[in-house]
Amino acid sequence: MISAFDTATIRQAEYDLVAHAPLDHVMKKAAGAVAETCAQLIAARDLARAGRVVALVGGGDNGGDALYAVAMLARSAIECDAVILHAEPHPRGCQAAEDAGVHLVRPDLSRSPRAVAQAVARTVIGCDVIIDGLVGTGGRGALREPFATVVTLVRAGLADAGDRLGRTRRQSPQTGHRPGTSERSRRPLVVAVDTPSGLGGEDGSVAGVHLPADVTVTMGALKPQAVLPPASYSVGQVRLCDLGVTISTPERARSLGAGDVGCAWSVPGPSDHKYTRGVAQVVAGSTEYPFTGVMCVEAAARTGAGMVRYSGPAEASLAVLSRVPEAVGAPGRFQACLLGPGLSERDDARIEQAGELMRTAHAANLPMVLDAGALRAWRRLVSQLPGGEIGPLAVLTPHAGEAAMLLTHLGAGSQRGGISRAEVEAEPLRWATRLTECTGAIVVLKGAATLIVAPGEIPYVQHQAPAWAGTAGSGDVLAGILVAVAAAAQAQSEQAGAELTQADLARRIAAGVWVHGTAARLAAGLRPDRPAAVDALSVQAEDVEPIGAGAPIIATDIIAAVPQAIRHALAAGPLRYAG
Ligand SMILES: NC(=O)C1=CN([C@@H]2O[C@H](COP(=O)(O)OP(=O)(O)OC[C@H]3O[C@@H](n4cnc5c(N)ncnc54)[C@H](O)[C@@H]3O)[C@@H](O)[C@H]2O)[C@@H](O)CC1
Ligand SMILES: Nc1ncnc2c1ncn2[C@@H]1O[C@H](COP(=O)(O)OP(=O)(O)O)[C@@H](O)[C@H]1O
Structure with missing residues (x-):
């Protein structure tokens, strides 16, 4: 069983842990998990060179994790840059990175978001892994500038790199050459620290731009966005760094294995x-x-x-x-x-x-x-x-369109004009819960992630089906x-x-x-x-589907x-x- 808890609950449990540990001890453990993941991803690329990692660093402890992670990677001979995107980055993290030989890039933050983002884009070119340490569980609302533009530009750069790769792959039948793993994974991979920047909602909803990850190394316990759609579609493979926190409150969502x-x-x-x-x-x-x-x-x-x-x-x-x-x-x-x-x-x-x-x-x-x-x-x-x-043993199996139709029919929305399919897709947990409240039935809201919601019960969310389904x-x-x-x-x-x-x-x-x-x-x-x-940090890069x-x-x-x-x-x- 995979369990996800409310972010506020996890933060509280982490604070309790940090309060009784030596300075930055927990942060270094978190950073160690990020560094280990990056090292594995680079090793799987089969490079002739040492590999290069770029960390995007925000102003909070999430940025601190990223800084300690690149410090560890630099000590194992991986070339590392840290782009500092906040006026007051984590001071001891910065010091550790500098001491380890990380190249600190400090764009002029007084310039336009686009100029800052272009500086980031230039640094990122040709790297193997991007560590996203802009914002973690301390994020509030949609990403502000310059992060929003930085993320938009980095996403565009990743999409371009993917396209170039696609063209190379399409040429291969003429040459008879089959690209190997290292060639196929040439696009920089994104490793999110704790949670991809911009994904913060407790119900899986997404407000504004965010940086989708290939791997998310999450700390302490799974946050809602790791399992609840549509946010869960952007976390990639989730790896849990067990910090030893204990959480006694009920889960926000569960997934059966x-x-x-x-x-x-x-x-x-x-x-x-x-x-x-x-x-x-x-x-x-x-x-x-x-x-x-x-x-x-x-x-x-x-x-x-x-x-x-x-x-x-x-x-x-x-x-x-x-x-x-x-x-x-x-x-x-x-x-x-x-x-x-x-x-x-x-x-x-x-x-x-x-x-x-x-x-x-x-x-x-x-x-x-x-x-x-x-x-x-x-x-x-x-x-x-x-x-x-209908009774408690009824099971309704709508897709988003059918759920919208039924909710509208039951008068469940606040607006006149009813609920649209897009609204259900944007907040599936909210609307599946509403449907279950209106009918008293078990609701199976189908999609790439399917939610199973019953009144007063912890919702289940199952992600097994591939899009081919x-x-x-x-x-x-x-x-x-x-x-x-x-x-x-x-x-x-x-x-x-x-x-x-x-x-x-x-x-x-x-x-x-x-x-x-x-x-x-x-x-x-x-x-x-x-x-x-x-529950494992040792999964190999090839396992990222x-x-x-x-x-x-x-x-x-x-x-x-x-x-x-x-x-x-x-x-x-x-x-x-x-x-
Ligand atoms: N709390 C703890 O005990 C631990 C925290 N850890 C790390 O620390 C993170 C949480 O650290 P913080 O509480 O410092 O918070 P974050 O670092 O996640 O976010 C705070 C920073 O982001 C900025 N920010 C917030 N919302 C924003 C938005 N919408 N747009 C742009 N900037 C925004 C704030 O101004 C602040 O600079 C976790 O995600 C995790 O990575 C780990 O080191 C493990 C232990
Ligand atoms: N992108 C996707 N990824 C995974 N599963 C999907 C995706 N899209 C649809 N599905 C699954 O396919 C099934 C489609 O059901 P439905 O829309 O009722 O189709 P039909 O009426 O043709 O049988 C559901 O189980 C749904 O969860």
């Missing part, structure tokens, strides 16, 4: 049979989208449902049964239902069928997953329920996985004679999201574990990889013995 999923997963034992493993009922597809049900049903079956029942239009039933002959067309008992993928609002018969199943599930307090068409038909469906309440039908596969997970959870509770709680269901749903993302990784040819080894790693996939490839993803989770989870 393979071992957690292995623990949460229902596995059949000798006394189990198809009914105790969970029966999933799927209502998907319509005359407009006849084949959506195929993906939902197959995904549910491959996730390990004891049985999958399917209801849909006649032509769709034929398609489902020819692809998954194990599916059952006859109605009957079920432990969880999935309503909505490929459901058209114009298909009254199907909406009526979904409404009937919803009433059955609601009356029996069974989990139900509502996706796509069921979200669009919200008013028609939910108004049929007693009190118009954003392909038509991928959400149908997720919905199929989730209904199987929900059916298994309900069946297990029934066996134990206990009520399935919303918190337990939310955790299992997060595990289902992990399986979807991991299956997509495997299908795309990536290793199952996303290289975000937050570039954007675009892997290969295109289609949704059915994800289904095929589901069993392998589950196998991986179970192997990482506990050994289970009878009794």
Whole structure:
């Protein structure tokens, strides 16, 4: 499990630690982790020369960390510059850097931000690693000048270097030459100290310009921006420097790892049979989208449902049964239902069928997953329920557009005119939380990072899926996985004679999201574990997964990889013995 805490909480814990330690002891430990990371990245470049590092230094302790880091690197013969961008940089850090032979560059800060930024850009040219020590946890609001212009220019320079690299790579087929790791990683890598400058929001939102990092070496504990989107899309690989802080307050967000999923997963034992493993009922597809049900049903079956029942239009039933002959067309008992993928609002018969199943599930307090068409038909469906309440075991799976539509429909925004998709994408946690408050349901807000939010619970955020997973039908596969997970959870509770709680269901749903993302990784040819080894500083530079790693996939490839993803989770989870 990866846990992120509020920045203010972490700062307080760090202050307590620093107060009882010798002068700059904690800062040197933090700087050591930054230096170690830079040295590893440079070593992986396979250079004939020693390598060059440029630190961008702001006025606080974040800049102090950067200065001590370059001092350490300079002592191991790496060429280092520190660009001082504040009138009063950390004095002992500056002294240490100077003593170690770091070249201190002091642009004239009375000049225009552009002139200062150009001086920075000139220093950065040709370096291997940029250490971002402008602003850390002490940052307040959007970056001020000259930092904003410095960051804008450095970003532009990095993009140009990336383009030049791209052109070189495109030429390689003519020469038959395949670029090696060192050539591929020629663009300077950005190592952020604690947090990329400009990313400071506690909820993952991003205000203004920021400097995206390839690696973020974070101190003490993970800050919200390390896991919450959209900020989390700019932290790169996160490495945690354990300063020995203890934090007793609840997390801001959590992410399940393979071992957690292995623990949460229902596995059949000798006394189990198809009914105790969970029966999933799927209502998907319509005359407009006849084949959506195929993906939902197959995904549910491959996730390990004891049985999958399917209801849909006649032509769709034929398609489902020819692809998954194990599916059952006859109605009957079920432990969880999935309503909505490929459901058209114009298909009254199907909406009526979904409404009937919803009433059955609601009356029996069974989990139900509502996706796509069921979200669009919200008013028609939910108004049929007693009190118009969907209940705590409902799981809503909108993407940002659907979430915006539903929030608008529920009157959740403060502005007239409703909520837009862009607003949800800019503040996904805020809006997923709002949606969960308005409905009382578990909300799975899908995206590159998928949030799983339940009222009053710590949100889960899962980052496993590669961007290749954003392909038509991928959400149908997720919905199929989730209904199987929900059916298994309900069946297990029934066996134990206990009520399935919303918190337990939310955790299992997060595990289902992990399986979807991991299956997509495997299908795309990536290793199952996303290289975000937050508890290790020793991860190699090759482990930094570039954007675009892997290969295109289609949704059915994800289904095929589901069993392998589950196998991986179970192997990482506990050994289970009878009794
Ligand atoms: N607190 C601690 O005990 C420890 C802190 N450490 C480091 O210290 C950092 C926190 O240090 P500080 O509290 O000095 O804060 P920072 O160094 O993060 O930021 C403060 C500086 O940034 C400026 N600033 C704030 N908001 C800005 C904005 N929007 N635009 C431009 N400039 C802005 C301030 O004027 C000030 O100069 C951490 O991120 C971490 O890197 C580590 O050394 C570990 C121990
Ligand atoms: N950039 C991305 N990176 C990772 N996963 C993504 C990305 N974009 C979309 N996804 C995932 O792909 C799925 C798309 O679901 P959805 O939008 O409902 O598609 P469809 O309706 O075609 O099935 C979701 O699980 C989402 O999290």
